[in-house]
Amino acid sequence: MAKKTIGESREKMLKELVKHFRESRELLRREWVKQMTAKGLLGGLKADEIENESARIYDTCVNCLETGKYEDAQTYAGSVAERAVLRNMTTEQVIGGFLTLRDVYGRSLFMRYQGKAAQLNLALSIYEPVANGILTIVAMAYIKSKEMVVIQQQQEAIRELSTPVLQVREGLLILPIIGMIDTQRARQLTEQLLSAIRAKRAKIAVLDITGVPTIDSKVANHLLQTVTAARLMGANILVTGLSPQIAQTIVSIGVDLSKVTTLADLQSGIDEADKLLGYKVTKGEQIVSKIEG
Amino acid sequence: MSEVNVMEVPILKQGQYLIVSIQSALTDADFLRLRDNLAEQAGRYRTRGVIIDITALDVMDSFACRTLRSIAHILRLRGAETIIVGIQPDVAFAMVQLGLTLGDVTTALDLDEGLAILRQKIKGDRTNGV
Numbered sequence: 001m002a003k004k005t006i007g008e009s010r011e012k013m014l015k016e017l018v019k020h021f022r023e024s025r026e027l028l029r030r031e032w033v034k035q036m037t038a039k040g041l042l043g044g045l046k047a048d049e050i051e052n053e054s055a056r057i058y059d060t061c062v063n064c065l066e067t068g069k070y071e072d073a074q075t076y077a078g079s080v081a082e083r084a085v086l087r088n089m090t091t092e093q094v095i096g097g098f099l100t101l102r103d104v105y106g107r108s109l110f111m112r113y114q115g116k117a118a119q120l121n122l123a124l125s126i127y128e129p130v131a132n133g134i135l136t137i138v139a140m141a142y143i144k145s146k147e148m149v150v151i152q153q154q155q156e157a158i159r160e161l162s163t164p165v166l167q168v169r170e171g172l173l174i175l176p177i178i179g180m181i182d183t184q185r186a187r188q189l190t191e192q193l194l195s196a197i198r199a200k201r202a203k204i205a206v207l208d209i210t211g212v213p214t215i216d217s218k219v220a221n222h223l224l225q226t227v228t229a230a231r232l233m234g235a236n237i238l239v240t241g242l243s244p245q246i247a248q249t250i251v252s253i254g255v256d257l258s259k260v261t262t263l264a265d266l267q268s269g270i271d272e273a274d275k276l277l278g279y280k281v282t283k284g285e286q287i288v289s290k291i292e293g
Numbered sequence: 294m295s296e297v298n299v300m301e302v303p304i305l306k307q308g309q310y311l312i313v314s315i316q317s318a319l320t321d322a323d324f325l326r327l328r329d330n331l332a333e334q335a336g337r338y339r340t341r342g343v344i345i346d347i348t349a350l351d352v353m354d355s356f357a358c359r360t361l362r363s364i365a366h367i368l369r370l371r372g373a374e375t376i377i378v379g380i381q382p383d384v385a386f387a388m389v390q391l392g393l394t395l396g397d398v399t400t401a402l403d404l405d406e407g408l409a410i411l412r413q414k415i416k417g418d419r420t421n422g423v
Contacts, residue, residue, distance in 0.1 A: 190386060191382070191383075191386075194382030194383075194385060194386060195382045197382070197402070198381070198382055198402065201402055201403075201406070203402075203406075225386065225389040225390060226386070226389075228389045228394075229382070229385035229386040229388070229389045230385070231400065232380045232385040232388060232389070232395065232400050233380050233382065233385050233400065233402055234378070234400050234401035234402040234406055234407075235402065
Protein backbone atom coordinates (compact mmCIF):
# COMPACT_ATOMS: atom_id res chain seq x y z
CA MET A 1 0.00 0.00 0.00
CA ALA A 2 2.75 2.38 1.02
CA LYS A 3 4.76 1.32 -2.00
CA LYS A 4 1.89 2.06 -4.28
CA THR A 5 1.55 5.58 -2.96
CA ILE A 6 5.21 6.17 -3.52
CA GLY A 7 4.85 4.83 -7.06
CA GLU A 8 1.86 7.04 -7.62
CA SER A 9 3.55 10.14 -6.31
CA ARG A 10 6.59 9.38 -8.46
CA GLU A 11 4.32 9.06 -11.45
CA LYS A 12 2.66 12.34 -10.60
CA MET A 13 5.98 14.06 -10.06
CA LEU A 14 7.32 12.75 -13.38
CA LYS A 15 4.33 14.21 -15.21
CA GLU A 16 4.79 17.46 -13.35
CA LEU A 17 8.46 17.58 -14.28
CA VAL A 18 7.81 16.89 -17.96
CA LYS A 19 5.12 19.57 -17.96
CA HIS A 20 7.45 21.96 -16.20
CA PHE A 21 10.28 21.41 -18.67
CA ARG A 22 7.92 21.71 -21.65
CA GLU A 23 6.35 24.90 -20.37
CA SER A 24 9.61 26.62 -19.55
CA ARG A 25 11.26 25.29 -22.72
CA GLU A 26 12.13 28.62 -24.28
CA LEU A 27 13.25 30.14 -21.00
CA LEU A 28 15.53 27.25 -20.06
CA ARG A 29 16.86 26.81 -23.55
CA ARG A 30 17.80 30.48 -23.76
CA GLU A 31 19.44 30.24 -20.36
CA TRP A 32 21.38 27.21 -21.53
CA VAL A 33 22.58 28.91 -24.71
CA LYS A 34 23.54 31.96 -22.67
CA GLN A 35 25.62 29.90 -20.27
CA MET A 36 27.26 27.96 -23.06
CA THR A 37 28.16 31.18 -24.84
CA ALA A 38 29.57 32.57 -21.60
CA LYS A 39 31.73 29.47 -21.22
CA GLY A 40 32.86 29.75 -24.82
CA LEU A 41 31.47 26.31 -25.70
CA LEU A 42 29.71 27.44 -28.87
CA GLY A 43 32.77 28.52 -30.80
CA GLY A 44 32.56 27.67 -34.47
CA LEU A 45 28.76 27.27 -34.53
CA LYS A 46 26.43 29.51 -36.49
CA ALA A 47 23.42 31.21 -34.86
CA ASP A 48 20.84 29.06 -36.67
CA GLU A 49 22.81 25.91 -35.88
CA ILE A 50 22.76 26.85 -32.20
CA GLU A 51 18.98 27.40 -32.37
CA ASN A 52 18.27 24.07 -34.05
CA GLU A 53 20.70 21.98 -32.06
CA SER A 54 19.73 23.36 -28.67
CA ALA A 55 16.02 22.82 -29.43
CA ARG A 56 16.67 19.24 -30.56
CA ILE A 57 18.83 18.40 -27.57
CA TYR A 58 16.35 19.96 -25.20
CA ASP A 59 13.40 18.03 -26.63
CA THR A 60 15.35 14.79 -26.76
CA CYS A 61 16.21 15.08 -23.09
CA VAL A 62 12.60 15.82 -22.09
CA ASN A 63 11.40 12.87 -24.19
CA CYS A 64 13.86 10.59 -22.45
CA LEU A 65 12.60 11.80 -19.10
CA GLU A 66 8.98 11.21 -20.10
CA THR A 67 9.34 7.76 -21.63
CA GLY A 68 12.16 6.53 -19.44
CA LYS A 69 13.78 5.14 -22.58
CA TYR A 70 17.07 6.34 -23.99
CA GLU A 71 16.66 5.34 -27.62
CA ASP A 72 16.10 8.94 -28.70
CA ALA A 73 19.20 10.03 -26.85
CA GLN A 74 21.18 7.17 -28.36
CA THR A 75 20.17 8.09 -31.91
CA TYR A 76 20.70 11.74 -31.35
CA ALA A 77 24.02 11.26 -29.59
CA GLY A 78 25.26 9.10 -32.45
CA SER A 79 24.36 11.74 -35.00
CA VAL A 80 25.64 14.68 -33.01
CA ALA A 81 28.85 12.84 -32.25
CA GLU A 82 29.47 12.11 -35.92
CA ARG A 83 28.70 15.65 -36.90
CA ALA A 84 30.81 17.04 -34.07
CA VAL A 85 33.77 15.08 -35.33
CA LEU A 86 33.16 16.40 -38.81
CA ARG A 87 33.09 19.93 -37.54
CA ASN A 88 36.13 19.29 -35.35
CA MET A 89 34.31 20.25 -32.18
CA THR A 90 36.38 19.50 -29.14
CA THR A 91 35.44 16.90 -26.56
CA GLU A 92 35.21 19.72 -24.06
CA GLN A 93 32.56 21.45 -26.17
CA VAL A 94 30.36 18.38 -26.49
CA ILE A 95 30.59 17.10 -22.92
CA GLY A 96 30.59 20.63 -21.52
CA GLY A 97 27.42 21.40 -23.42
CA PHE A 98 25.51 18.52 -21.88
CA LEU A 99 26.91 19.23 -18.41
CA THR A 100 25.69 22.81 -18.70
CA LEU A 101 22.25 21.62 -19.77
CA ARG A 102 22.10 19.33 -16.73
CA ASP A 103 22.95 22.27 -14.50
CA VAL A 104 20.28 24.43 -16.12
CA TYR A 105 17.61 21.76 -15.60
CA GLY A 106 18.75 21.16 -12.04
CA ARG A 107 18.80 24.84 -11.19
CA SER A 108 15.25 25.27 -12.53
CA LEU A 109 14.08 22.46 -10.26
CA PHE A 110 15.65 24.15 -7.24
CA MET A 111 13.86 27.37 -8.14
CA ARG A 112 10.54 25.61 -8.59
CA TYR A 113 10.58 23.62 -5.34
CA GLN A 114 12.12 26.26 -3.12
CA GLY A 115 11.32 25.46 0.46
CA LYS A 116 9.63 22.13 -0.36
CA ALA A 117 12.41 19.75 0.54
CA ALA A 118 10.44 16.52 0.13
CA GLN A 119 9.20 17.37 -3.35
CA LEU A 120 12.59 18.64 -4.42
CA ASN A 121 14.11 15.42 -3.21
CA LEU A 122 11.61 13.35 -5.20
CA ALA A 123 12.04 15.51 -8.30
CA LEU A 124 15.82 15.18 -8.13
CA SER A 125 15.63 11.44 -7.60
CA ILE A 126 13.63 11.15 -10.82
CA TYR A 127 15.60 13.70 -12.79
CA GLU A 128 19.16 12.87 -11.80
CA PRO A 129 19.38 9.26 -13.12
CA VAL A 130 17.94 10.38 -16.45
CA ALA A 131 20.36 13.30 -16.75
CA ASN A 132 23.31 11.06 -15.87
CA GLY A 133 22.09 8.38 -18.26
CA ILE A 134 21.88 10.81 -21.15
CA LEU A 135 25.29 12.26 -20.40
CA THR A 136 26.84 8.80 -20.28
CA ILE A 137 25.26 7.82 -23.59
CA VAL A 138 26.40 11.01 -25.32
CA ALA A 139 29.91 10.75 -23.94
CA MET A 140 30.22 7.09 -24.95
CA ALA A 141 28.85 7.67 -28.45
CA TYR A 142 31.09 10.67 -28.92
CA ILE A 143 34.23 8.87 -27.78
CA LYS A 144 33.33 5.84 -29.87
CA SER A 145 32.93 7.85 -33.03
CA LYS A 146 36.19 9.72 -32.35
CA GLU A 147 37.95 6.40 -31.87
CA MET A 148 36.48 5.12 -35.12
CA VAL A 149 37.98 8.03 -37.00
CA VAL A 150 41.39 7.44 -35.42
CA ILE A 151 41.22 3.71 -36.12
CA GLN A 152 40.26 4.36 -39.74
CA GLN A 153 43.18 6.74 -40.20
CA GLN A 154 45.58 4.25 -38.64
CA GLN A 155 44.30 1.39 -40.77
CA GLU A 156 44.78 3.56 -43.83
CA ALA A 157 48.35 4.36 -42.76
CA ILE A 158 49.16 0.72 -42.02
CA ARG A 159 47.73 -0.35 -45.36
CA GLU A 160 49.83 2.17 -47.22
CA LEU A 161 52.97 1.20 -45.35
CA SER A 162 52.26 -2.48 -45.86
CA THR A 163 52.97 -2.47 -49.59
CA PRO A 164 56.16 -0.57 -50.31
CA VAL A 165 57.28 -0.60 -53.92
CA LEU A 166 61.04 -0.04 -54.02
CA GLN A 167 63.30 0.60 -56.94
CA VAL A 168 66.65 -1.19 -56.71
CA ARG A 169 67.99 -0.48 -60.16
CA GLU A 170 66.86 1.31 -63.27
CA GLY A 171 63.91 -0.72 -64.49
CA LEU A 172 63.79 -3.08 -61.51
CA LEU A 173 61.30 -2.84 -58.65
CA ILE A 174 60.99 -5.03 -55.59
CA LEU A 175 57.88 -5.52 -53.52
CA PRO A 176 58.46 -7.26 -50.21
CA ILE A 177 55.16 -8.39 -48.70
CA ILE A 178 54.88 -9.25 -45.04
CA GLY A 179 51.77 -10.58 -43.34
CA MET A 180 48.46 -11.98 -44.52
CA ILE A 181 47.09 -10.84 -47.84
CA ASP A 182 43.33 -10.40 -47.91
CA THR A 183 41.28 -9.38 -50.92
CA GLN A 184 41.45 -5.70 -50.12
CA ARG A 185 45.20 -5.74 -49.59
CA ALA A 186 45.66 -7.75 -52.76
CA ARG A 187 43.71 -5.13 -54.71
CA GLN A 188 45.75 -2.31 -53.20
CA LEU A 189 48.96 -4.17 -53.93
CA THR A 190 47.99 -4.56 -57.57
CA GLU A 191 47.09 -0.90 -57.87
CA GLN A 192 50.35 0.28 -56.33
CA LEU A 193 52.50 -2.14 -58.30
CA LEU A 194 50.94 -1.32 -61.67
CA SER A 195 51.10 2.42 -61.15
CA ALA A 196 54.70 2.14 -59.91
CA ILE A 197 55.60 0.18 -63.03
CA ARG A 198 54.24 3.04 -65.09
CA ALA A 199 55.71 5.84 -62.98
CA LYS A 200 59.20 4.30 -62.69
CA ARG A 201 59.22 2.74 -66.15
CA ALA A 202 60.06 -0.64 -64.69
CA LYS A 203 60.63 -3.68 -66.88
CA ILE A 204 60.79 -6.22 -64.08
CA ALA A 205 59.21 -6.33 -60.65
CA VAL A 206 60.19 -8.89 -58.02
CA LEU A 207 57.31 -9.78 -55.73
CA ASP A 208 58.73 -11.34 -52.58
CA ILE A 209 56.20 -13.22 -50.47
CA THR A 210 58.62 -14.76 -47.95
CA GLY A 211 56.73 -13.04 -45.15
CA VAL A 212 53.31 -14.29 -46.21
CA PRO A 213 52.17 -17.22 -44.03
CA THR A 214 49.31 -18.55 -46.16
CA ILE A 215 47.50 -17.78 -49.33
CA ASP A 216 44.02 -18.71 -50.58
CA SER A 217 42.80 -19.40 -54.09
CA LYS A 218 41.25 -15.95 -54.44
CA VAL A 219 44.51 -14.19 -53.61
CA ALA A 220 46.54 -16.60 -55.73
CA ASN A 221 44.31 -15.86 -58.71
CA HIS A 222 44.57 -12.17 -58.00
CA LEU A 223 48.38 -12.43 -58.11
CA LEU A 224 48.10 -14.26 -61.39
CA GLN A 225 45.91 -11.48 -62.78
CA THR A 226 48.39 -8.87 -61.58
CA VAL A 227 51.19 -10.67 -63.42
CA THR A 228 49.13 -10.79 -66.60
CA ALA A 229 48.17 -7.13 -66.30
CA ALA A 230 51.81 -6.15 -65.79
CA ARG A 231 52.68 -8.05 -68.93
CA LEU A 232 50.15 -5.97 -70.86
CA MET A 233 52.13 -2.96 -69.69
CA GLY A 234 55.32 -4.49 -70.95
CA ALA A 235 56.72 -5.54 -67.58
CA ASN A 236 57.54 -8.94 -66.14
CA ILE A 237 56.84 -9.99 -62.58
CA LEU A 238 58.99 -12.55 -60.79
CA VAL A 239 57.49 -14.08 -57.67
CA THR A 240 59.97 -15.17 -55.04
CA GLY A 241 59.96 -16.76 -51.60
CA LEU A 242 57.02 -19.12 -51.91
CA SER A 243 57.15 -21.11 -48.70
CA PRO A 244 56.74 -24.92 -48.82
CA GLN A 245 53.24 -24.55 -47.37
CA ILE A 246 52.17 -21.99 -49.94
CA ALA A 247 53.66 -24.06 -52.76
CA GLN A 248 51.69 -27.08 -51.56
CA THR A 249 48.51 -25.05 -51.14
CA ILE A 250 48.79 -23.63 -54.64
CA VAL A 251 49.26 -27.08 -56.15
CA SER A 252 46.45 -28.64 -54.14
CA ILE A 253 43.91 -25.91 -54.88
CA GLY A 254 44.87 -26.14 -58.50
CA VAL A 255 45.91 -22.58 -59.34
CA ASP A 256 48.06 -22.68 -62.45
CA LEU A 257 51.11 -20.51 -61.85
CA SER A 258 53.10 -22.16 -64.65
CA LYS A 259 53.05 -18.93 -66.66
CA VAL A 260 54.58 -17.02 -63.76
CA THR A 261 58.31 -17.13 -63.11
CA THR A 262 58.80 -18.21 -59.50
CA LEU A 263 62.13 -18.41 -57.72
CA ALA A 264 63.28 -19.63 -54.33
CA ASP A 265 64.25 -16.39 -52.63
CA LEU A 266 64.65 -12.67 -53.15
CA GLN A 267 68.34 -12.98 -53.95
CA SER A 268 67.80 -15.37 -56.81
CA GLY A 269 64.93 -13.15 -57.95
CA ILE A 270 67.20 -10.12 -58.14
CA ASP A 271 69.92 -12.21 -59.84
CA GLU A 272 67.44 -13.37 -62.46
CA ALA A 273 66.15 -9.84 -62.96
CA ASP A 274 69.72 -8.57 -63.42
CA LYS A 275 70.30 -11.23 -66.02
CA LEU A 276 67.11 -10.33 -67.91
CA LEU A 277 67.89 -6.61 -67.75
CA GLY A 278 71.50 -7.15 -68.80
CA TYR A 279 73.10 -6.02 -65.56
CA LYS A 280 76.35 -7.70 -64.57
CA VAL A 281 77.32 -7.55 -60.93
CA THR A 282 81.00 -8.25 -60.32
CA LYS A 283 82.70 -8.61 -57.00
CA GLY A 284 85.53 -6.16 -56.42
CA GLU A 285 87.77 -5.54 -53.46
CA GLN A 286 85.96 -5.69 -50.16
CA ILE A 287 86.04 -2.38 -48.33
CA VAL A 288 83.91 -3.11 -45.30
CA SER A 289 86.92 -3.47 -42.97
CA LYS A 290 88.31 -0.13 -44.16
CA ILE A 291 85.09 1.64 -43.29
CA GLU A 292 84.96 0.05 -39.84
CA GLY A 293 88.64 0.87 -39.17
CA MET B 294 26.26 14.08 -91.20
CA SER B 295 28.16 10.85 -90.79
CA GLU B 296 31.46 12.63 -91.35
CA VAL B 297 31.05 14.45 -88.06
CA ASN B 298 31.19 11.17 -86.17
CA VAL B 299 34.16 9.74 -88.03
CA MET B 300 37.31 9.70 -85.94
CA GLU B 301 40.27 9.66 -88.24
CA VAL B 302 43.25 8.10 -86.49
CA PRO B 303 46.56 9.60 -87.66
CA ILE B 304 49.13 7.12 -88.93
CA LEU B 305 52.62 8.63 -88.90
CA LYS B 306 55.46 7.22 -90.96
CA GLN B 307 58.82 7.27 -89.22
CA GLY B 308 61.53 5.56 -91.25
CA GLN B 309 60.76 1.88 -91.30
CA TYR B 310 58.06 2.27 -88.72
CA LEU B 311 54.48 3.41 -88.60
CA ILE B 312 53.28 5.07 -85.43
CA VAL B 313 49.60 5.16 -84.63
CA SER B 314 48.44 7.30 -81.75
CA ILE B 315 44.84 6.76 -80.71
CA GLN B 316 43.72 10.02 -79.15
CA SER B 317 40.21 9.27 -77.96
CA ALA B 318 37.67 6.52 -77.60
CA LEU B 319 37.01 4.85 -80.96
CA THR B 320 33.84 3.28 -82.23
CA ASP B 321 33.88 -0.21 -83.69
CA ALA B 322 33.74 1.31 -87.18
CA ASP B 323 36.75 3.52 -86.40
CA PHE B 324 38.70 0.46 -85.34
CA LEU B 325 37.85 -1.37 -88.54
CA ARG B 326 38.85 1.63 -90.63
CA LEU B 327 42.15 1.83 -88.74
CA ARG B 328 42.72 -1.86 -89.47
CA ASP B 329 42.10 -1.35 -93.20
CA ASN B 330 44.28 1.77 -93.39
CA LEU B 331 47.14 0.07 -91.56
CA ALA B 332 46.97 -3.06 -93.69
CA GLU B 333 47.16 -0.92 -96.79
CA GLN B 334 49.89 1.51 -95.66
CA ALA B 335 52.16 -1.11 -94.10
CA GLY B 336 52.65 -2.67 -97.52
CA ARG B 337 52.95 0.61 -99.34
CA TYR B 338 55.79 1.95 -97.16
CA ARG B 339 57.58 -1.39 -96.71
CA THR B 340 57.07 -1.00 -92.99
CA ARG B 341 58.99 -3.30 -90.63
CA GLY B 342 57.29 -2.29 -87.44
CA VAL B 343 54.06 -0.67 -86.24
CA ILE B 344 53.49 0.89 -82.85
CA ILE B 345 49.95 1.50 -81.67
CA ASP B 346 49.80 3.87 -78.72
CA ILE B 347 46.60 3.50 -76.71
CA THR B 348 47.60 5.66 -73.74
CA ALA B 349 44.47 7.78 -74.22
CA LEU B 350 42.08 4.83 -74.11
CA ASP B 351 40.54 4.40 -70.69
CA VAL B 352 38.21 1.59 -71.72
CA MET B 353 39.03 -1.55 -73.68
CA ASP B 354 36.21 -3.80 -74.76
CA SER B 355 36.34 -7.23 -76.33
CA PHE B 356 35.90 -5.81 -79.83
CA ALA B 357 38.85 -3.44 -79.40
CA CYS B 358 41.00 -6.30 -78.10
CA ARG B 359 40.03 -8.62 -80.93
CA THR B 360 40.63 -5.93 -83.55
CA LEU B 361 44.05 -5.06 -82.13
CA ARG B 362 44.91 -8.76 -82.16
CA SER B 363 43.79 -9.15 -85.75
CA ILE B 364 45.67 -5.98 -86.78
CA ALA B 365 48.85 -7.54 -85.36
CA HIS B 366 48.23 -10.80 -87.24
CA ILE B 367 47.40 -9.04 -90.50
CA LEU B 368 50.49 -6.83 -90.26
CA ARG B 369 52.68 -9.83 -89.52
CA LEU B 370 51.48 -11.32 -92.79
CA ARG B 371 52.33 -8.01 -94.44
CA GLY B 372 55.86 -8.18 -93.01
CA ALA B 373 55.59 -5.86 -90.01
CA GLU B 374 55.82 -6.46 -86.29
CA THR B 375 53.15 -4.78 -84.12
CA ILE B 376 53.65 -3.45 -80.62
CA ILE B 377 50.85 -2.11 -78.46
CA VAL B 378 52.05 0.53 -76.02
CA GLY B 379 50.64 2.69 -73.26
CA ILE B 380 48.03 0.44 -71.67
CA GLN B 381 47.10 2.20 -68.42
CA PRO B 382 47.42 0.27 -65.14
CA ASP B 383 43.70 0.18 -64.42
CA VAL B 384 42.88 -0.65 -68.01
CA ALA B 385 45.37 -3.52 -67.90
CA PHE B 386 43.86 -4.94 -64.74
CA ALA B 387 40.31 -4.51 -65.97
CA MET B 388 41.23 -6.36 -69.17
CA VAL B 389 42.66 -9.26 -67.18
CA GLN B 390 39.61 -9.40 -64.94
CA LEU B 391 37.30 -9.42 -67.94
CA GLY B 392 39.40 -12.16 -69.51
CA LEU B 393 40.43 -10.00 -72.45
CA THR B 394 43.85 -10.87 -73.77
CA LEU B 395 46.06 -9.63 -76.54
CA GLY B 396 47.36 -13.14 -77.12
CA ASP B 397 50.87 -13.21 -78.55
CA VAL B 398 50.92 -9.50 -79.39
CA THR B 399 53.90 -7.72 -77.85
CA THR B 400 53.12 -4.94 -75.41
CA ALA B 401 55.37 -2.24 -73.99
CA LEU B 402 55.15 0.58 -71.51
CA ASP B 403 55.34 3.53 -73.88
CA LEU B 404 56.49 4.69 -77.30
CA ASP B 405 60.18 4.73 -76.25
CA GLU B 406 60.10 1.15 -75.02
CA GLY B 407 58.13 0.08 -78.06
CA LEU B 408 60.69 1.55 -80.45
CA ALA B 409 63.52 -0.08 -78.48
CA ILE B 410 61.86 -3.48 -78.78
CA LEU B 411 61.23 -3.01 -82.50
CA ARG B 412 64.88 -2.04 -83.11
CA GLN B 413 66.04 -5.13 -81.26
CA LYS B 414 63.65 -7.41 -83.11
CA ILE B 415 64.58 -6.11 -86.54
CA LYS B 416 68.30 -6.26 -85.75
CA GLY B 417 67.78 -9.85 -84.65
CA ASP B 418 66.00 -10.66 -87.91
CA ARG B 419 68.87 -9.30 -89.99
CA THR B 420 71.56 -11.23 -88.16
CA ASN B 421 69.43 -14.34 -88.59
CA GLY B 422 69.19 -13.60 -92.30
CA VAL B 423 72.98 -13.25 -92.68
